Amino acid sequence: MIYSNPLRGPSDVAGWVAEGPVQFGTHDDGGPGLSGDGTSALVLSGSLDAEEHGDHAHWTLWCPEEIPDHVRITWEFLPLEEPGLAMVFFAARGHRGEDLFSPSLAPRTGFYPQYHSGDLDALHISYFRHKYASERRFRTCNLRKSTGFQLVAQGADPLPPAEDADGFYRMEVIKDGPRVAFSIDGLPLFEWMDPSPEPLGGGYFGIRQMAPLKAAYRNLSISPL
Known part of the structure; x- marks a missing residue:
């Protein structure tokens, strides 16, 4: 195991780096006699009104540990409250290797x-694209490569x-050199091979949401392939 975090509440991300107006909470997933498995989860949402602040109401939250290449995340x-969009970044570093x-x-x-x-x-995957009416009409998961906002897989x-x-849905990203694959609950959604001579390697993992989405997360695991 390279990194593991149960994401049971705000204290589990006390050392993470927040950029933008993120708000933290806890979700209780039922209990004895109720639906769910009785465990708690980290709730993330925005603290600013999306209509008033527009694109500045969204945020990114980074895991503080650098992750190597060739991993399963x-x-x-x-999702708890819509509309909004959920996304993850990975293999993130400065454009000149910083x-x-x-x-x-x-x-x-x-x-x-x-x-x-x-x-x-x-690299970043947007996988719950329910922010705009056009996204909700025909829902896709998108893989983009930056710098440059290149849509490379869908x-x-x-x-x-x-x-x-x-209940909760299990998300999985494979980052293996030039290969990126994404699945939800074991259902493969896309696989992409970076054709560039120098594909992105290791870097940082982060969670991003577009307000006013409110969503719960738990059981983050990053392991070598």
Whole structure:
């Protein structure tokens, strides 16, 4: 195991790096005689009104440990309140190889262009794209490569709306050199091979949401392939 975090509540991410107006809470998944398995989970949402603050109401939350290449990343996800969008970053570092938290990089506040067209290199998957009506009409999971906001792979999104969600869903990312694969509850959604001569390697993992989405997370695990 490279990194493991139960994500049972805000204390489990006390050392993570928040960029933007993220708000923390706890979700209790039932108990004896109730639906769910009785365990708690970390709830993440935005602290600013999305209508008033627009694209500056969104945020990113980084795991503080650098992750090597050739890994399997899994976590559990449950949408609680819509609309919104959920995303993860991985293999994130400075465009010239700097550490993600180097003071030489421009400050980041959760504003999306800072991540896809700034001074970072990263891969990111958006997998719960329920922010806009067009996304809800035809739901997809998108893989983009930055710097440059390049859409490099796409697959269908099987996740239901929050009102129909039936417990937590298991997300899995494989990052293996040029190969990236993504699945939900064991259902393969896309696989992509980076054709570039120098594909992104190791880097940092982060969670991102577009407000006003409220969602629960638990059982983050990063292991070698």
